[in-house]
Amino acid sequence: MQYTGVLQKMQSELGTPIQYYLVFENDFLNMNQVLNKELHINFIKFQCLNCGRDRTIYRQGFCKSCFYEIPTAGDWIMRPELSTAHLDKEDRDLAYEKKVQLQPHIVYLANSSNIKVGVTRKTQIPTRWIDQGAHEAIEIVEVPNRYLAGITEVALKDHIGDKTNWRKMLINDVKDENLAEWRQKLRAYIPEEVADYFIENNTETHLDFPVLQYPQKVSSLNLGKTPDFKGTLKGIKGQYLIFEDNTVFNVRGSEGYYVGLTIS
Incomplete structure (x- = not known):
């Protein structure tokens, strides 16, 4: 074929x-x-x-010229705390940025090589976890825009990692963690304006890779x-x-x- x-x-x-x-x-x-x-x-x-x-x-x-011009490659993609659509402020294309940024976002914990914190649109659960090779994951907060998710991630990064060791993930050098317990440990570090969006009683999602x-x-x-x-x-x-x-x-x-x- x-x-x-x-x-x-x-x-x-x-x-x-x-x-x-x-x-x-x-x-x-x-x-x-x-x-x-x-x-x-x-x-x-x-x-x-x-x-x-x-x-x-x-x-x-993307080629270099497109990467620096198109709205789908703005800095806020990789750094959600830079999102400004909620302020009606344009980065490259306000209509596009409102469409993507002003929708429910999830801050989560995922375990692929180690526990890490991450951000994704609600519609990208569990796709985001699959893409990272996480064998278990859990939501921490659900917020109405990308900016609030971004500042939450920044706050939590001081207490837990935000990177995947892709080599350890691929050789399956991983161990199970109690992500619900980790979520409770990190709750105290969530920004005040996000505290009401904390998710209380959901359970871990487990992923089985081929x-x-x-x-x-x-x-x-x-x-x-x-x-x-x-x-x-x-x-x-x-x-x-x-x-x-x-x-x-x-x-x-x-x-x-x-x-x-x-x-x-």
């Missing part, structure tokens, strides 16, 4: 295990069905996810340096493909790369 198209982050569907899909312009591929098969990835060209041109990808699947064999160590595939790769797929976790030879490939980190895929 052969497929061609520009890489974007895999879409996922909660299940036991999670189902993953690579979606191209005119086709899609259920990646779970490729487990234990040889996958040949061939880098053909760049294709910016915004302008569609063959320009070197800078960040988040992995047949975890790597003992990881070697990261960079299509810019290795444009032609073959390997037997053994697992999918977060946005990574895990191969039999310990190679791992970050699909989301390669957004904007136009590739050919052959499955045998």
Whole structure:
């Protein structure tokens, strides 16, 4: 089977295990069905996810000029505390920013390699946790806009991490934690204006990833340096493909790369 198209982050569907899909312009591929098969990835060209041109990808699947111009790559995406739509103040495109920022957001705890705090739109639960390779997660607060979620995350980062150790996540060097207890410990550090949005009695969500064999160590595939790769797929976790030879490939980190895929 052969497929061609520009890489974007895999879409996922909660299940036991999670189902993953690579979606191209005119086709899609259920990646779970490729487990234990040889996958040949061939880098053909760049294709910016915004302008569609063959320009070197800078960040988040965009060429450099698009990254610094389009509203979907504003600083508030990565740093939600910089959100200003609730003040009616524009960053790049106020209409877009209101649409995204002025909707319910969740501050959560997720455990992938270690416990971390994070922010996402309510509509992105549990997708955000899946993308991070978290095997368990729990909501802390639900707020009406991105700014309130951002300042909560900033406050909690002084007491718990906000980064995932992707290598530990991929070799499955993780331990279970009582996230409900952690939530109660952190409650005292939530900003006063967010205190009323604290979630009291929900339970952890547990996630089951389709992995047949975890790597003992990881070697990261960079299509810019290795444009032609073959390997037997053994697992999918977060946005990574895990191969039999310990190679791992970050699909989301390669957004904007136009590739050919052959499955045998």
